[in-house]
Amino acid sequence: xxxxxxxxxxxxxxxxxxxxxxxxxxxxxxxxxxxxxxxxxxxxxxxxxxxxxxxxxxxxxxxxxxxxxxxxxxxxxxxxxxxxxxxxxxxxxxxxxxxxxxxxxxxxxxxxxxxxxxxxxxxxxxxxxxxxxxxxxxxxxxxxxxxxxxxxxxxxxxxxxxxxxxxxxxxxxxxxxxxxxxxxxxxxxxxxxxxxxxxxxxxxxxxxxxxxxxxxxxxxxxxxxxxxxxxxxxxxxxxxxxxxxxxxxxxxxxxxxxxxxxxxxxxxxxxxxxxxxxxxxxxxxxxxxxxxxxxx
Numbered sequence: 001x002x003x004x005x006x007x008x009x010x011x012x013x014x015x016x017x018x019x020x021x022x023x024x025x026x027x028x029x030x031x032x033x034x035x036x037x038x039x040x041x042x043x044x045x046x047x048x049x050x051x052x053x054x055x056x057x058x059x060x061x062x063x064x065x066x067x068x069x070x071x072x073x074x075x076x077x078x079x080x081x082x083x084x085x086x087x088x089x090x091x092x093x094x095x096x097x098x099x100x101x102x103x104x105x106x107x108x109x110x111x112x113x114x115x116x117x118x119x120x121x122x123x124x125x126x127x128x129x130x131x132x133x134x135x136x137x138x139x140x141x142x143x144x145x146x147x148x149x150x151x152x153x154x155x156x157x158x159x160x161x162x163x164x165x166x167x168x169x170x171x172x173x174x175x176x177x178x179x180x181x182x183x184x185x186x187x188x189x190x191x192x193x194x195x196x197x198x199x200x201x202x203x204x205x206x207x208x209x210x211x212x213x214x215x216x217x218x219x220x221x222x223x224x225x226x227x228x229x230x231x232x233x234x235x236x237x238x239x240x241x242x243x244x245x246x247x248x249x250x251x252x253x254x255x256x257x258x259x260x261x262x263x264x265x266x267x268x269x270x271x272x273x274x275x276x277x278x279x280x281x282x283x284x285x286x287x288x289x290x291x292x293x294x295x296x
Contacts, residue, residue: 007290010283011054014074017067018053019045021075025128039109039117040124043086044079047100051219051291052077052190058284059194059208072132073142073193076125080150081186083121084159086114093163122150134197141196141205149189158182162247170252176217178248183223184216187291191215195277204277211273211288218266218292221259224249226295228256263292 053074060070089104106114158181191208250259
């Protein structure tokens with residue numbers, strides 16, 4: 001990573017880099033079963049900021065690795081993230097009709113195929129890690145990181161807490177417990193995957209994870225604030241659904257202004273941990289600031 005590279009240029013480079021990898025990883029649409037592969041590609045190439053791959057790339061390059069080292073983990077994290085969105089939109093969960101400004105996967109392909117497309121994306125993520133460089137202990141470390149971030153102790157566990165919390169009192173402890181798992185665990189894992197790909201020592205990878213939890217919480221706070229304040233054109237999804245569904249969100253727990261203040265504090269603390277892990281300059285700290293201030 002060139003320390004003079006702007007955040008916009010870095011994000012554009014990361015997006016192009018990971019989308020080439022995603023295209024290589026996914027079966028072509030014409031391959032049987034065509035409907036399944038079409039649904040997988042529809043979900044993956046429906047836009048998206050590609051923030052988790054950018055975090056993995058930034059961490060890897062800053063700590064001395066190459067883009068080739070980080071690609072398998074970055075692709076895998078984006079596949080898992082996409083599968084989680086496909087499932088999250090299903091009628092049995094958040095029941096949403098829009099994702100990234102387009103009809104959700106189940107609206108186009110039906111519920112059964114959307115469910116199976118998500119399952120296939122999850123399996124493909126681990127296939128990529130096992131099949132692509134860097135291999136060896138770094139690949140094993142990445143698989144462990146992804147499994148922990150995505151499973152019952154991470155994202156899926158957070159989704160369960162989110163569903164169970166609908167309509168209940170939005171106390172801050174419960175809100176944080178949900179979002180440390182549902183959102184922050186995957187952001188932390190992406191940073192850790194980048195560190196592992198670069199061959200960083202375990203203590204540094206652990207610091208990246210702690211930083212990622214704080215930055216992931218800031219990202220989720222901003223998401224909750226935007227759900228209250230932005231329109232569908234800005235969000236790319238239906239606004240106000242969290243409030244209507246009785247979700248436990250940061251604004252519901254502490255209000256909009258306090259939510260914004262907490263996001264700023266979390267970013268400062270996360271940046272301090274990134275510095276401790278050896279990431280002091282370049283686009284990655286700027287990306288951390290962006291997480292809590294983005295407008296969509």
